[in-house]
Amino acid sequence: MMFAGAMLALLVALALVLVRVIKGPTVFDRVIAGNAVGTLSVLILAVMGYVFGRPAFIDLAITYALLNVIGTIAILKFFRYGDLGSSEDEVDF
């Protein structure tokens, strides 16, 4: 019951964030909202493991958390330098 309540709140939050992904006027709004979608999907996977009684879903949550930050940094590097393999000496994120 309480897992269903938390899951409902997370799905509502995910729907609101997806509206910002679609509407976002600049690319940075979309990156911020995409990062929030990644964080919310980590939480949804962790709660889903408890709803279905299969705690192994948390391993998937760990993988999503690792991929989320790498994807965000890669998108930002692409929009900052123009390509991912740029030979800037100083990468000062």
Added chain:
Amino acid sequence: MDAVIEIISWFLLIGGGVFCVIGALGLLRMPDAFTRLHAASVIDTLGVGMIIVGLMVQSGWTLTTARLGIVLILVFFTSPVASHAIARAMRHREVEPILSEDRTGGRAGGQSTGAG
């Protein structure tokens, strides 16, 4: 003892869900990208913290708690890095925040230097 665990877990899970909805509403309603970044960090700190700690309380001293702890530590250390990278990239591409008053002292270009 079970009732205490249930009450703490209810409080943490529902509180975390409420904070996630608040962060998402802020992301939707705030006027510019910097304030949206500020609203999104509510999801990364209080939402993740309360929901993961609520699940940890629910599962007791098991391996699942350790894995949830790994998720918690990972999100706590990587989401500020991502937020900082987004803010630096926005400054690099000269996205300017909306200021309620002019703090630039009349200079052109709009570089905000005041600590506010």
